[in-house]
Amino acid sequence: MRSLFVFLLAGTFAATLPSCNSGKPKEKEKIAIIISTLNNPWFVVLGETAKRRAEELGYNAVLFDSQNNPSKETEHFDNVIASDYRAILFNPTDAKGSIANVKASKEAGIPVFCMDREVNVKDVAVSQILSDSYSGCVMLGQHFVKTLEAKGSFVELLGIVGDNNTWNRSKGFHSVVDNYPGLTMVAQQSGEFDRNKAMEVLESMLQAHPDIKGVFCGNDAMAMGAYQAVLAAGKAGKIVIYGFDGAADVITAIKEGKIKATGMQFPRTMAVTAAEYADRYVKGDRNFQQKVPVAVELVTRENVDNYRPYGKAE
């Protein structure tokens, strides 16, 4: 009886050992890349760079689009958690609303690395790699003040209100501009980081405030929408427009004098860092900075040739 038991145990053990002669290659481990929206070229660059780097590091990388919808994002997380992924490179839809998804992933043993946007707690994601939006907008604010000679009225188009980037950018900008009593903000509204929405919002603002001198936009998509509205109102060249991101169309628009300046973020740096952190984690490293701010640089007509879309010129 005892011999039979030992034989069965040995047989079971042997059956679980990988066979040297099976000829089947070891399956690549999987990394998920969950992006807030792929409807904005900036996020496409973020997602695809992360995917490419993860694949270079030897993983199967799958890109998920949350379509700016927290419910969709949760579906992606549920899918990923149930499907043996080793890590998640994550661009949240909402700083508070996305916490539950990151927590669930942590509890399932899948490390999460946030890119560009953070979640409002520091003990769920392994690391959060973010642009220093506040400092970038301090620089934009200083340039804005100088351009307008510290006088005139302006409006602000905010991003998505649940995204900390929206408030870091706005507060950075206002930390400078609010010191100058000659500058007056006459309207502030969310354009949701969306070009078409921004155009609609600014069209309304221009009807109520036709004499504004400047528009500060929380991202480049909104800056381009703002430009369309200004053009349609016959005020191109009379209202200065500022954006934030370093997108291709705004880099061109700065060269052409249509947009005054932007803050260049480095989505490729953030994406590559996140992918490499995930690889290190999978290989056993547990020593990560919780927050990794990535510097933003001011791009104006004077220095635009030093930059290309989403980064520095080669």
Added chain:
Amino acid sequence: MKHLSLKKIATVAIIVLLAAIAVRLSVFVEPLHERTQREKKGNFSPRELADDFWKHRRREALAAAIELGIFDSLLRTNAPFLKSHWGRTVGVASSHSFLVKGSLTTGGSGSDTWPVAMYGQTSYSLRVKHIFGNTVRNAVGCFNVDDFENTMDFNALSAELNARVASEIVAEGITSLPRSSTLRFTGALELHDGATPKELEIIPLKIERVR
């Protein structure tokens, strides 16, 4: 007999396991550091944090300042050494923050900055109006971004520190001094990567009238 023993062992093991599960579920265990963090989270006050630094840690932090002339000399001759020994960065940065000290004679009126010195092609000035940005927070080296729940809180601290500088150093200190006073200052400076700049501004964190 052996068969019965195995069955008994299995039964006892199952009972023990179920009992352990019941005990575990009836008790809520929370690590102390998590509880402390949870309580701290709801109580973050950038004003209190800035106050604490200003009253209790500023003097010690400013002791690390480098004399401005030496700063400039190293900037031209050995910038990597300057940055690695005296510079501070946060994250993946394209700038370094420093604490520097020097002297100036008061006199500028109305402008945002007063001239301090000209070394080579670089002019240094002291900011005496409109204090903003993260230079002070980063230069003093007392705050770690990982200690904050989110970057908005980290930046809110900068705003409070800047407010202290604006009210206590600039308004009550510098700009109230008579013209042509000589003062010693210690302040924060941010140096962006790239070519040596033509102008560098220092945000004052301590001043002392010499005459």
